Amino acid sequence: MRDSKIRMLMPIFLLTFGLFFNIAIFQPVFDIGAMVMAGVMCVLIAYAHFVINKFFGNGDKFLVTFVSVLPVIGIAVLYRLNPSIAIKQVLWFIIGISAYISLVIVLPDLKRFMKFKYLYLVGTVVFMAMATFIGETRYGAKNWVDLGFISFQPSEFGKIFFVFYLASSLKDFKTLKSLIEPGIIVLVSIGFMVLQRDLGSAMIFAFIGIAMIFAATSKVKYLLASFGIGAVGAVLSYFIFPHIRRRVMIWRNPWEYAQNESYQIVQGLYAMASGGLFGSGLGHGAPQYIPVRESDYIFAVIVEELGMIFAFLILIIYFLMFYRNIRSALKATSTFTSLLAVGFSVMIAMQVIVIIGGVLNMIPLTGITLPLISYGGTSMLTVFFSLGIIQKISEEAAS
Template identity: 70%
Template sequence: MNTKVKLLLPAFALTMALFGNIAILGDPFDVGALIMGGVMCVLIGYAHIVVNRFFSHGDKFIVSIASILPVIGIAVIYRLDPATAIKQVLWFIIGISAYMALVIILPDLKRFASLKYVYLVLTLVFMGMATFIGKEIYGAKNWVDLGFVSFQPSEFGKIFFVFYLASSLKNYTDLKSLVEPGAVVVISLGFMIFQKDLGSAMIFSFISISMLYVATSRLKYLLGALGAGALGAVASWAIFSHIQKRVMIWRDPWPYASNESYQIVQGLYAISSGGLFGSGLYQGFPGYIPVNKSDYIFAVIVEELGVVFALGIMVLYFILFFRSIRAALSATSPFTTLLAVGFSVMIAMQVIVIIGGVYNMIPLTGITLPLVSYGGTSMLTVFFCLGIVQKISEEV
């Protein structure tokens, strides 16, 4: 049995196990769940054929993990709300299509290294958009509603931000060459703070620090950036009452369990009731968890599928990060190395921030779990990032 088939079989088995279980537990028997499972298998198989057959030099594991994680998310969303799951399947189709299109269509990525100021303009536009025309949801002003579509501009801003830093830092020579990218980082973080988007600010900070260290290899820059980030976090806490409240309920959620920390407490109850192996699909009480299809889907997974299953998801994210960093190490130019590092850290930090928030290990932020939570903007941008990493992994 060759490697391609070995990578496909676990994805097919998990897909049919999840959707088959949902179909059996439905009352009456849910044929729609089996159809959705079959559709997911076809999409996963097609993506594997395109990437592994026609672009055999690239990483074989990235596309596999990028297929398995959405299966888990869509299955859990289907258990919560079949209509929403259908929308998520459509976003999965768009996302995986974008992933394959990037691998097929994009020429050598090094050709895009000279477009620094294009990325600069797009970064500032998308980072600042919600500050001026955004609407506030769950305390953060990070959504823009154009009437026919609503989206988070910062999700697209992350992509251009990484491209800008990669094109700017690839020619690092001395401290003076860091002045411009440093200013862009400060402005971008300023937009996130004014939008009260603490989670995105944390992610942008770690992207910047990681790419800075990879580009310069200077420990003093790394320590200086970490120190500046810590001071910025303290200043943000002192200025904004919204951030003070988040820290307050993080430190001690129980006195506020019926109001400010209701979401945190319900998530912790769900996690504790699930135990090692979960209560089983349809046996939990996810309706008590606010925002259970997006921000808090991980708590639903732990409650009904168990801590062991949740640890498996975290292992998948770790492998995805490892393979992405491996692509960065094998890249043939500083620009593509920095791109792979930036996108890898972006996805990894998003996982750490939301899972840490659900477990109340860090202050809760409104971040989606990549490829698992409901959200079209997040699904599309993560697949775009992974498509770029997949393309970089083919460099020889």
């Protein structure tokens, strides 16, 4: 058993030192800081694996591997772009992985939390509405709140309350009437995101709601009705809100606006095309031409310098993580915890689909982060919290 655990860690260690050594060796002077960063990452990952496997070995044994590999890739690329940002991201990684472990250790039976439905409802509405009234605009979306000592995206915390609310509200589904209240909350949440011009989050909230309603009811007619309502809402939003029409116009004709509105999209496409299958090599690309490269467009940097094959392997990891998460949902001991796992799984999966789809110009671009890879403390904490809950659900199912 011990040998198998070491075998699981060795590829992660090799990847970590390989990426950071590649960065260090191509500097004018060998970068010792890069190797120190690699050592710190390996210690943190080894500690997380030790705690989860030693004391909570009954649950999902692969999830902790996924939450180790993705941040390694993200922090290595961030270090290549801006070492100071990478150091900040390591601090967020420490906080996130600590929260992930703590949730598994500290939380009691998750079924105890199903009775706080209206607390989750209040939390959802407060965090969804917050940026609408006291937020500031960044990169075209009014989705940040700056309190002076800290700035954050309220919708990231709103996702947590949103999933908990829907799980506690839908666990006792009986008739169509029981869908009225959660349906209203879903529409209100999406409405606030549209008002804040945060179209990526609006799509994510919509798909979380649809997935959890279908998981709770198992009725195709409700699934089709949800998609129908969503389609009608999208069409109405297109005609009501000018910024949505602008996003669609840029998406359809990126080359026409390459020098202004779609500059980011076009530069990302150029970067990925120049990278090809195998990339130009970490540190040998030209990511300085890509706007918002540390967060929204880090996938384009990865493709340019590490290649499309490497990027495809990242997508496989995300797919495997989604598969393991849904597997935990199917094995959950209660409807409430099963719905939690579904909600958080879809939340992370849709975040990946929306941002990569936007970077590839397959859908209109929306400014959200690539989970566990892009720079962003709020996003990293939210994802680690979600995965910690799913790890806890897998532990309860196996015990």
